[in-house]
Amino acid sequence: xxxxxGAGSLEELVHVPDAVAVRAPISVPPxxxxxxxxxxxxxxxxxxxxxxxxxxxxxxxxxHYVPPVIAALSMRGEFLTSYTPYQAEVSxxxxxxxxxxxxxxxxxxxxDVANASVYDGATALAEGAIMAVNATGRRKMLVxxxxxxxxxxxxxxxxDGMELRIDELAYSSDGRTDFSGLAEAVGxxxxxxxxxxxxxxxxxxxxxxxxxxxxxRASGTLLISVTAEALxxxxxxxxASWGADIAVGEGQSFGVAVAYGGPxxxxxxxxxxxxxxxxxxLVGKTLDKEGRDAYVLTLQAREQHIRREKxxxxxxxxxxxxxxxxxxxxxxxxxxxxNACASLNLRRAHExxxxxxxxxxxxxxxxxxxxxxxxxxxxxxxxxVLTYLEGCKILGGVDLGRWYPELRDCVLMAATELTTxxxxxxxxxxxxxxxxxxxxxxxxxx
Amino acid sequence: xxxxxxxxxxxxxxxxxxxxxxxxxxxxxxxxxELLPRKLVRDELPLPDNSELDVVRHFxxxxxxxxxxxxxxxxxxxxxxxxNPRVNEAAAALPPLRDLHPFAPDAxxxxxxxxxxxxxxxxxxxxxxxxxxxxxxxxxxxELAALLISKAYFAARGESARNAVIVPDTAHGTNPASAxxxxxxxxxLKSDARGRVDxxxxxxxxxxxxxxxxxTNPNTLGLFEDHIAxxxxxxxxxxxxxxxxxxxxxxxxGNARPGDMGFDLMHLNLHKTFSIPHGGGxxxxxxxxxxxxxxxxxxxxxxxxxxxxxNGWRASDDEVFRLEFERPLSIGPMxxxxxxxxxxxxxxxxxxxxxxEGLSRxxxxxxxxxxxxxxxxxxxxxxxxxxxxxxxxxxxAQTLKRETGVRALDLAKALLDRGYHAPTIYFPLLVPExxxxxxxxxxxxxxxxxxxxxxxxxxxxxxxxxxxxxxxPRLTPVGRLDEARAARQPDLRWRPPxxxxxxxxxxSRLI
Numbered sequence: 001x002x003x004x005x006g007a008g009s010l011e012e013l014v015h016v017p018d019a020v021a022v023r024a025p026i027s028v029p030p031x032x033x034x035x036x037x038x039x040x041x042x043x044x045x046x047x048x049x050x051x052x053x054x055x056x057x058x059x060x061x062x063x064h065y066v067p068p069v070i071a072a073l074s075m076r077g078e079f080l081t082s083y084t085p086y087q088a089e090v091s092x093x094x095x096x097x098x099x100x101x102x103x104x105x106x107x108x109x110x111x112d113v114a115n116a117s118v119y120d121g122a123t124a125l126a127e128g129a130i131m132a133v134n135a136t137g138r139r140k141m142l143v144x145x146x147x148x149x150x151x152x153x154x155x156x157x158x159x160d161g162m163e164l165r166i167d168e169l170a171y172s173s174d175g176r177t178d179f180s181g182l183a184e185a186v187g188x189x190x191x192x193x194x195x196x197x198x199x200x201x202x203x204x205x206x207x208x209x210x211x212x213x214x215x216x217r218a219s220g221t222l223l224i225s226v227t228a229e230a231l232x233x234x235x236x237x238x239x240a241s242w243g244a245d246i247a248v249g250e251g252q253s254f255g256v257a258v259a260y261g262g263p264x265x266x267x268x269x270x271x272x273x274x275x276x277x278x279x280x281x282l283v284g285k286t287l288d289k290e291g292r293d294a295y296v297l298t299l300q301a302r303e304q305h306i307r308r309e310k311x312x313x314x315x316x317x318x319x320x321x322x323x324x325x326x327x328x329x330x331x332x333x334x335x336x337x338x339n340a341c342a343s344l345n346l347r348r349a350h351e352x353x354x355x356x357x358x359x360x361x362x363x364x365x366x367x368x369x370x371x372x373x374x375x376x377x378x379x380x381x382x383x384x385v386l387t388y389l390e391g392c393k394i395l396g397g398v399d400l401g402r403w404y405p406e407l408r409d410c411v412l413m414a415a416t417e418l419t420t421x422x423x424x425x426x427x428x429x430x431x432x433x434x435x436x437x438x439x440x441x442x443x444x445x446x
Numbered sequence: 447x448x449x450x451x452x453x454x455x456x457x458x459x460x461x462x463x464x465x466x467x468x469x470x471x472x473x474x475x476x477x478x479x480e481l482l483p484r485k486l487v488r489d490e491l492p493l494p495d496n497s498e499l500d501v502v503r504h505f506x507x508x509x510x511x512x513x514x515x516x517x518x519x520x521x522x523x524x525x526x527x528x529x530n531p532r533v534n535e536a537a538a539a540l541p542p543l544r545d546l547h548p549f550a551p552d553a554x555x556x557x558x559x560x561x562x563x564x565x566x567x568x569x570x571x572x573x574x575x576x577x578x579x580x581x582x583x584x585x586x587x588x589e590l591a592a593l594l595i596s597k598a599y600f601a602a603r604g605e606s607a608r609n610a611v612i613v614p615d616t617a618h619g620t621n622p623a624s625a626x627x628x629x630x631x632x633x634x635l636k637s638d639a640r641g642r643v644d645x646x647x648x649x650x651x652x653x654x655x656x657x658x659x660x661x662t663n664p665n666t667l668g669l670f671e672d673h674i675a676x677x678x679x680x681x682x683x684x685x686x687x688x689x690x691x692x693x694x695x696x697x698x699x700g701n702a703r704p705g706d707m708g709f710d711l712m713h714l715n716l717h718k719t720f721s722i723p724h725g726g727g728x729x730x731x732x733x734x735x736x737x738x739x740x741x742x743x744x745x746x747x748x749x750x751x752x753x754x755x756x757n758g759w760r761a762s763d764d765e766v767f768r769l770e771f772e773r774p775l776s777i778g779p780m781x782x783x784x785x786x787x788x789x790x791x792x793x794x795x796x797x798x799x800x801x802x803e804g805l806s807r808x809x810x811x812x813x814x815x816x817x818x819x820x821x822x823x824x825x826x827x828x829x830x831x832x833x834x835x836x837x838x839x840x841x842x843a844q845t846l847k848r849e850t851g852v853r854a855l856d857l858a859k860a861l862l863d864r865g866y867h868a869p870t871i872y873f874p875l876l877v878p879e880x881x882x883x884x885x886x887x888x889x890x891x892x893x894x895x896x897x898x899x900x901x902x903x904x905x906x907x908x909x910x911x912x913x914x915x916x917x918x919p920r921l922t923p924v925g926r927l928d929e930a931r932a933a934r935q936p937d938l939r940w941r942p943p944x945x946x947x948x949x950x951x952x953x954s955r956l957i
Contacts, residue, residue: 001814005820007834010814017674017675019707020702023703023705024574029797031803034533034799037533041540041798044761044848047556047557049548050551050555051541051546053554057550060548060782063545072502073509075535078510078516080516080723081514081724082515085512085727086868087867087926088927089859091922092509092923093510103940107492111874113938119583119587120583122782122784123780124588130627154780157777157778160777161777162627197519200796205482207486208500234491235488236487237485250782257788258546259543259545260475260543260548260785261782275936275938284936286575286932293455296927298932298938300927300933305618305619307623308622309623311623311626313627314626315586316619317717318727318728319583319728320726331459331504332471334469334493335493335785336470336495337471337581338491340475342472343477350481412691416740
């Protein structure tokens with residue numbers, strides 16, 4: 001082959017001018033035979049110990065039951081090793097699966113259309129905000145403080161670059177967004193959108209009150225809904241029903257591994273009115289030249305490879321395989337399975353809060369209705385309680401003081417269909433030990 | 447490869463569901479309305495119930511109508527469709543990694559943090575950068591992060607007036623799109639007759655407003671930008687930063703380093719160079735590398751190590767890792783959680799499988815294969831820049847089109863009928879009727895010979911009987927698509943049929 005290409009050596013083919021030759025020795029791991037590879041990776045994985053703990057962690061990433069059939073199908077080589085379906089004639093299968101995903105997202109959110117996916121929940125929010133800015137020509141966003149703090153931080157990163165202003169709506173004493181000043185705030189017609197999450201970061205069901213949807217519309221302000229726990233969409237009134245123009249969120253709960261935070265799958269749905277502002281890939285149904293039903297990437301004039309600097313977004317690679325996984329999950333569970341799963345999540349979270357709330361010194365921090373997560377006020381600092389629980393091999397939840405200084409005594413706890421009575425009993429026993437341990441009163445007085 | 451005989455449409459999953467076909471994955475729960483007030487609960491959940499067997503058959507059939515690398519040769523230029531080793535999947539599926547929660551305490555996540563740290567160190571050394579962030583989710587996402595870094599960097603230096611990004615006309619569309627997202631003005635640079643950036647032309651484009659020059663090297667014509675040292679000097683002299691678009695990093699891994707070429711920022715596409723499956727369009731991963739003067743601006747969090755006796759790439763057993771969020775100069779986080787971690791695992795597995803020698807050899811063989819196909823097609827198609835290429839090259843059907851009316855698009859469709867995926871077509875924009883071919887290192891000589899022969903036969907057929915090529919593809923599940931109709935009358939989702947007598951379909955009834 002070297003002769004065919006007229007080269008003397010492999011090195012000659014990759015030669016670069018001396019001025020830019022490799023300047024320092026390169027240090028990467030030495031090669032391992034495949035028979036040793038998994039030993040090395042298993043040894044590294046073995047330095048994790050979280051897998052030995054009972055977990056009540058949620059906060060935007062949820063442990064759910066994933067039927068084995070999901071991976072058996074999603075990991076089929078044709079799906080796994082294909083790329084963006086530019087050649088539609090040999091990609092009809094994947095294109096149809098994405099069309100089905102778009103349909104599932106539209107049906108779950110109640111909106112007209114959805115895209116083929118974006119990176120994750122936080123970037124979905126950022127892209128949704130860009131849609132709202134482009135739709136309204138306004139450069140301010142009004143965001144509930146009960147939106148996931150990580151999502152708000154990412155929105156801020158994007159906003160810094162785009163020179164957008166982010167204002168905040170406070171949360172009220174029952175754990176819902178305080179909408180009392182909303183009408184006045186949007187009355188000045190300066191906001192592109194109001195951003196509300198439901199269930200919000202505290203687990204509280206927090207839709208925009210219905211009378212305010214008309215207020216937003218009258219002021220030309222869009223409503224962006226955020227969903228970090230997609231399973232809730234199967235149970236709760238749809239974002240469209242409470243007025244969302246753009247529904248964004250995270251689909252990890254639909255069969256995608258938690259995997260230390262990624263890859264997960266962001267979704268964006270909207271009304272027909274804003275269809276052409278949606279970022280990224282869209283699959284449409286059309287006909288082939290013989291009149292057969294067929295699927296194809298469409299409305300590409302929005303996209304970076306056609307429009308370059310005038311595109312609606314720079315997104316190219318998305319999260320197609322995670323969206324496929326979610327589609328298979330939704331197909332396997334169906335209405336009945338999703339309904340059962342959602343109701344078990346509700347029940348387990350209610351059991352959790354009932355048992356924990358019955359302990360001396362522990363109580364629900366917020367009174368409003370919740371889905372599968374709840375904020376528990378603990379005696380003393382949340383960090384101390386969580387450290388104590390770690391000693392009992394329990395990950396008790398997330399310390400809200402990390403983002404909300406006023407909630408330093410609060411833990412966000414999640415329960416899913418995988419949370420058992422026995423796990424809740426262990427948590428309750430450990431919390432009860434915490435309050436009666438030697439020196440406990442000192443900690444409480446802090 | 448989809449069978450040519452199977453051309454019946456596959457019903458949508460929404461059209462096949464029936465009541466009573468639900469799978470029993472969960473015990474019975476209470477009615478949702480028993481736990482929540484009615485007004486908070488949705489009225490209906492209009493999703494079908496399908497038996498697991500029907501779901502298996504549905505998605506198996508869909509997979510059979512999907513072309514992957516596993517199906518056959520997939521020479522999609524600039525996408526690096528190399529074999530995806532399955533050992534990577536086994537590593538990513540290890541339960542302590544797959545099931546690790548992002549909010550698990552650092553002390554209980556040392557393995558995951560060690561994996562992230564080792565990959566960062568290996569990439570930094572391999573590409574000559576001071577540090578990498580694994581935060582961005584894809585190449586375009588890393589471009590955006592890099593431009594945010596440039597904004598923060600210039601703001602910190604009191605040079606916020608810098609508002610222009612220079613991109614060659616061979617650049618990927620993501621480059622100008624990313625620049626526009628942060629409000630930068632885009633200056634497009636015309637390539638010279640050799641398909642490269644001319645430092646003299648560049649010198650006229652740079653100035654006091656230059657923020658960043660974004661380059662792909664080798665560029666999308668598969669040509670090494672041999673003036674790169676001077677280009678970097680011109681941009682740096684003007685006070686700008688150099689950004690390396692790593693889409694084509696498979697051409698130089700272990701053999702040359704963007705850091706040594708003068709680049710200040712760069713991204714990699716782990717789903718290209720590091721053998722991670724493309725998954726039908728994602729997920730990818732876009733690690734972002736920076737030179738020393740930009741490390742403080744990287745997205746949060748970053749993985750830090752302390753107390754260890756290790757050096758270089760290896761995480762020693764006594765090293766303690768943590769996620770650091772408090773970084774005052776950081777642009778902030780780019781995504782919900784820390785990285786596309788499962789891809790980090792796959793990429794590190796690939797690094798371990800190859801070592802430095804193997805990774806260097808990967809690039810050498812990728813370049814050899816591209817040149818072999820180029821040499822084989824020299825008498826078949828126009829090769830506008832006919833000189834030794836790197837990992838990919840661009841051919842053109844301009845002469846063929848003039849002589850026969852057969853275009854690049856038609857060649858692409860004819861290849862589908864012959865069991866090959868098409869190359870990238872009509873990109874880069876400056877070559878008319880172009881086909882951008884990237885064979886990758888994982889293909890055998892026999893496969894490359896088969897592809898060359900197929901294109902020879904297609905071109906010969908086109909010259910004898912153009913209609914035979916213009917009507918391709920004929921053996922695929924569907925023929926050419928009416929794309930204008932798709933855009934004019936967007937049909938982006940299935941809708942439930944209108945109930946005939948005002949009654950909802952049984953499976954969409956109230957919960």
